[in-house]
Amino acid sequence: MDQAVSRSLAILEALASAGAPVRLSRLSEQVGLQKSTAHRILQTLVALGYVIQEAETGRYGASLKLWELGSAIVFEHPVKRAAASFLQSLHREVGETVSLLVPSGEDVLYLERLVSPRPTRFSARPGSRVPALLTSGGRAMLAEAADLRDAAARALAHAGDRREATLAEIVRDLEEARRRGYAISRDTPGVVSMGCAIPGRTGSPAAAISISAPVERVTQEDEARVATALLATCAALQDTVGLL
C-alpha cells in the first residue's frame, strides 16, 4: 500500500470536492498530513499538471487534467455507449429528463442525463453519487436482488436517515416494483420519477434508466404512457445489445 500514492490521491479528492482553491494549512489538516509532507506532494502534483497554485494567494486548486482523464474513461464506458442512442430516442419520445445510472456499492452513480427542454425542478448531475434507495433507478435495481429483504436492509442502513420508511414498507415497495417492472419515486418533493433496471451478465443489474418530471406535469394517463415507453426502451436495449 504505497502510502505516497494513497496520500496524493487523498489530496486530489479533497481538492476536487472543495470546489474553490484551498490553503495549504487547511488542506494538510483535512487529510491529516504534516504541512511539509502535503507541500511536497502538492509540488509534485503541480509539476505534473494536476494541481494549480494561485500566483498571488498561494492557494491550491485542482486543474482540469483529472477531468480530462475522467472524460476519456466514461467516453469508453461500455454501458454508456450501448445505451446512448436508446436514451436519445426515449428522451425525444417523452420529452422529460432521462438519466442513465449504474450501481456502485450501495450507491448509484449517474452516468448521463438528458434534460427536458421544459422547465425542471432538480435531477442528479452526471458524476454524482446517491444512495440507491433514494432514487427510482436504484430501487429498480434493488428490486432485482435475489433476497429482497436482505438487499433492502443493507440499502436502508446505507441511506442513513434520509429515507423515512420502515424496512417492511420498503420491501413491499420493492416487491411491487418487481411485479410492475419499474419503480416509482417521489422522494424529492415536487418531482416524480420512474426507473427501470437493465440486467447484466452477472445476474445482478448492470444499469438503470430513469425518467423524472415535475408532479404537476404527470397525470394518471401520462404515467402509464411514460412507463410504457420506459419499459419498451429497456427491452429494446436488451434485445439489441444483449446482456451488459
Added chain:
Amino acid sequence: MDQAVSRSLAILEALASAGAPVRLSRLSEQVGLQKSTAHRILQTLVALGYVIQEAETGRYGASLKLWELGSAIVFEHPVKRAAASFLQSLHREVGETVSLLVPSGEDVLYLERLVSPRPTRFSARPGSRVPALLTSGGRAMLAEAADLRDAAARALAHAGDRREATLAEIVRDLEEARRRGYAISRDTPGVVSMGCAIPGRTGSPAAAISISAPVERVTQEDEARVATALLATCAALQDTVGLL
C-alpha cells in the same frame, strides 16, 4: 518529486487512454516500470477504488472514480458556470452545435458541447484536447495575442503537420479574425465553424465559444446571422459577468 506519486498517475493516465482493460505486462512496459513495481502500485489503486481488476483475465482497467472526481471539478469551474445559460440561449437561437472551450498551453480544451438536434458531422467531445490552431475557437483566442506573428509561430510548431499553411497565411488569417471579431474554420472537411474569444482578467482570453455546422446547411446569409448571434452572446456574457 515523489516518484511513487508520479508513477501512479502515469499508470492512471495510461489506463484512462487505453479504453479497454490492459494486461499488467503491456502496462508496465508502456510506462517503463518493473512488473513488480507496477503491480504493487496497481494493487494500491485497486484498494483505493481507482482501478478495477477483471476477475477472470486479471487485466486492469480504470474505474469510474476518476470520472467522479473530474465531474466535481468541472462542475465548479467558474468559466463554465458563468457561460452555461448564455450557451443555452445561443444554442436555442441558432439550432447548431455550440461549444465552450478554454486555452490549455498551446491546445484548447473543450469544456462543453450542446449538440444540434439536426444531424451533425463531427464535433470535439467535451474533455478532449486539440491544438489551438486547428479550431475556430482556438484561432479566435490566438488572434487576441499581443504579438500575432509570435503566437502564430508557436501555435504552428505545436500543431504539427496537421495544419497545412504557411506562417504568413496564418498570420493574415488571424489578423482578419481580429478585425472581424470572430474566426472561421473549415479544417474539418464538410463542416464550417465560427469561434469568438472571451477576454479574461489577465488580458489574454479566458475562453471561447464556437458554433459548428455542416457546410451545406450554412448559406452566405446564414453565416452573417449566426456570426451576429455569436458575437452578441459573447458581448452579453462579458457585460453581465465581467471579465472571467
Added chain:
DNA sequence: GCCGCTTGTTCCGCTCTGCGGAACGACGTA
C-alpha cells in the same frame, strides 16, 4: 510603527517505504 499570528516554504537527518531482480505457480499453446 511594532508586535504577534498565520501563511507558504525550505532544510536536513533518520527511517522505513518502496524498489526491482529473481523465483514462483498457473495457464495456454506448440
Added chain:
DNA sequence: TACGTCGTTCCGCAGAGCGGAACAAGCGGC
C-alpha cells in the same frame, strides 16, 4: 511434455520520502 507468458510473491538493499523545526513574508490590531 516442454515452452512461453501470464500475474503474483518474496526479500535485501538503498534512497525516497517523512516530519519536526526553523524561515521569511504577509496581514491585522493594538
